[in-house]
Amino acid sequence: KAGVTQTPRYLIKTRGQQVTLSCSPISGHRSVSWYQQTPGQGLQFLFEYFSETQRNKGNFPGRFSGRQFSNSRSEMNVSTLELGDSALYLCASSPTRWRGDSYNEQVFGPGTRLTVL
């Protein structure tokens, strides 16, 4: 069973540019969440998509956006990049969020390492 895949794995951009990151969830998983991981702030929730709808959003500026396609694949976009956007961006998927007695665990991809120069 293939895991969560993220492309590209590494990315170098300059300030002011925009970037699009892609995430393919595990087959059958309909929920996709995005996280930003930095040494200073740790793991921070960006947003979650379920059946092509954004269900929840973290405390990030509007430069961060995302979408989900009908096949559950998801993309996140960061516009007008800033130096502080340098981070590991992690995508996680789960079949549904709630299964009757608890939340499903999320399965994480390897991440995309974004460096902004």
Add this chain to the structure above:
Amino acid sequence: AQSVTQLDSHVSVSEGTPVLLRCNYSSSYSPSLFWYVQHPNKGLQLLLKYTSAATLVKGINGFEAEFKKSETSFHLTKPSAHMSDAAEYFCVVTLRTGNQFYFGTGTSLTVIP
């Protein structure tokens, strides 16, 4: 409000000795709790999950955690550390009424040969 506090940012143990990584949570409702591990330059891997079915949860690689509601704790333990256990460990809480995972700041585990 909900959050998790990992009480130690770094823990060092000798190979073969017990591991204890501490996590306290704050939650207004019944939580779901997880422990994830992250090896260098890798994504996060689920170690174990508390679902309210049993307070003592067994996970992969010999890890286990006990949910203690009275102490609002979910500490991770392992009887004997192995060199391959060296990694970053994250405690995570989510709620039945919430929509997102809340991560602790992580505990870096070093295993000394």
